[in-house]
Amino acid sequence: METKVSNAPDPYLSHWADAAATKTLAAHPEATRVTVAAGITPSGVVHIGNFREVITVDLVARALRDRGVDVRFIYSWDDFDVFRKVPKNMPKQALLAEHLGRSIVDVPDPYGEHDSYASHHIAAFEGSLAPLGIHPEFIRQSRRYRAGEYADGIRRALAQRDTIRDILNDARERTGARSRLPDDWLPLYGFCDACKRDTLEFTVLDDGDDARVGYKCTSCGHAAEVELARGGNIKLPWRVDWPMRWAAEQVAFEPGGKDHSSAGGSYDTAQHIVRDVYGGWAPEYVGYDFVRVKGRGGKISSSSGDVVTVADCLQIYEPEVLRWIFVGTRPNRELQISFDLDVIKLYEDYDRTRRLAYSAPAEGGKKAERAEKKRLAAQRTMQLSSVDHRRVEDGARMPFQPQFRHLSMILQIHDGDIDGALHYYEQTGEITDDEDRRLCRQRARCVWNWIERYAPPDFRYRIREAPITRALTPDQATVLGRLVAVLRARPDIDEPSLIPHMKTLCDDTELSNKDFFPLAYDLLIDRPKGPKLTTLVTTMGGARALALLSPSLG
C-alpha cells in the first residue's frame, strides 16, 4: 500500500501553512526534496507588502520541514527587469530619470552605497529578513540570465513561440481583451549592449541547438547577434519567464499577489506554458491579499512616495509580533499594519495568544475538547511566530514579557533609559533570568520607539527637569506637606509601603485624592494626569520627587 499524506493529520498541524504543505505534498508524493519559491522585483524600496510573499513561503517551508521533508527555499530577485518609473521617494531624480528603460541592475545607486540601484534595495531588504529568522537562498536573475543559464529556456520559448502566443491570445480572448499579439510576436525581451536600453527589435536567427538572435536598437542604432548559450542581455518577458523558472527549479509551491491570481492573469497563462512548452507542472499556489498601513500615511506603493519597510515595522514590532501578525492572518485576507494606538491592542492580542499557548491542557467534556483545540492552535501559532521555530512544550514556564502599556509607563519614568526599566522589573522579581531580560529589553526598544515617534501626545510625558512653584491653598499645602514628609523620612520608600500613606493623605481636609493628584502630576510631569502616582514616585525615586514637590511649600 502506498503511504498517503495522512488522512487524519496531527491535530497540532492545523495552521493554514500546514494545509498548504499537505496540498504540496499531495501533488508531489514521490519527491524527496521540495522547492518552494518567492520572487520580487526590487524596482524601488522593498516594502512590507512584498514581505507577505516571503513570510508566506517561509511558513509553508516550516510546515513542510515539520513533516520531515527536505526543503529548498529560493528567493528570486527579479533584478533584470526594466526601470520603468522613478519612485518619488528617491534622491537624485534627474539622474535616475536618465536611466529609464535600462535594467535596474544597470541603474546606479542614487545613494552611492551599492553597485546598482537594484543592489541597494536588495541589500536593505535582505538585511531586515535575518532578524525574523528568514534565511532563503537568494538568486539574482540578472546573473542567471547573463551567464546563459537560461539559454535552453529561451530557446524552447522561441521554438514554440506560436504555442505561447496562442496561450496568451487565448487568455486575452477569454477575458474580453481587445488587443491580440501579432503573428510576428516574439517571447523576447532585452537590453542593448551599447546603450543598455530596452528598445530592441529582435529577429530569430536560429532556434535550434545553436540558438542565436539578432537585434537592432531603435535608440542608438546598435545591432548585434547574440548566442544564447553565451548569455548576455537577453531575457524572457515576465509571463514566459515565470513558468520557465518553475521548470528550471522544479518549484512545488509559490504564492502570488492577487494581481497575478485572476483568470487570464500571469499564473493562469504560466500554468499552460510550463506544461505545453516546458513539460513541467505549476507549483501549488496561494494568492495573497495586500497589506494596508494604518497610522502612517495610507498606501503602499514603491512608485509613489511613502512606503513602509520591514525595517520600519521592526522599530515598533518585535520580530515575533511582526511574524505573528502575518501568521495569524489567512493569506487571502487583507492585513493591516498599524502604527497608531492599535499597536497596543496588537501587542495585547499577541500576549493573550502567548498565555493561551503556555496554559495547562484542558481536560474532560466536550467543551474542554474545544478549548484544547484552541490551545494547540495557539501553540502552533506561537511556534510559527517564533524566530527559531521552537515549539511551546506543555508545562514549560512562560518567559516574562512586560505589558506594552505598563512598560511604556516605566520607560517614560526612566526617561527612556532601558537599563533603568530593566532594573525596575528585576526589583519587582518579574525578570528572573537572561531570557526574561532579553525579551524585556527587546520589547522596551520597540515601546520606546513607538512613544517617541507615533504615540499620541496624550500618551507622552517627561519628568520635569527643573522644579516649578505653584501657589497653594492651605489644604493643598497640608496634603502636599504630608506627602513630602513621608518622602523625607524615607526617600527610598517602596511602593507597597507608600500606598497606605496615600489613603490617609487627605484626612481632615476638604480635599480628596482626586482633587489633589492633578497638583502632584503638574509638579512632577507638567500634566494634569499621569501614571499611578505611587508607581511614579517610587520609580523615579523619593529624592528626585522631593526636589520637584517641595519648592511650592516655600
Add this chain to the structure above:
RNA sequence: GGGCUCGUAGCUCAGUUGGCAGAGCGACGGACUUUUAAUCCGUUGGUCCCAGGUUCGAAUCCUGGCGAGCUCACCA
C-alpha cells in the same frame, strides 16, 4: 466583459473534512479606588445577507439573487 474574495454580536473577526453559533474589544452591572483608554469579577448581546435545493441535520455543500471590495484584459 472575465475572474477572485468577502457578507456571522454594536465593532474587528474565529468557526479546517456538515453535528449544541464563539473570541477579543465595546456596552451594561458590580468590586477596587492605587487615575494615561488601570485592574478584577459578572451580565448582555446574533433572521450566520436573501431565496431555493441536497441532507436525519447546513453558518458550512449546490443553484440563483442582493450588497461590498479587489483584480485581469498594458508591463512586470
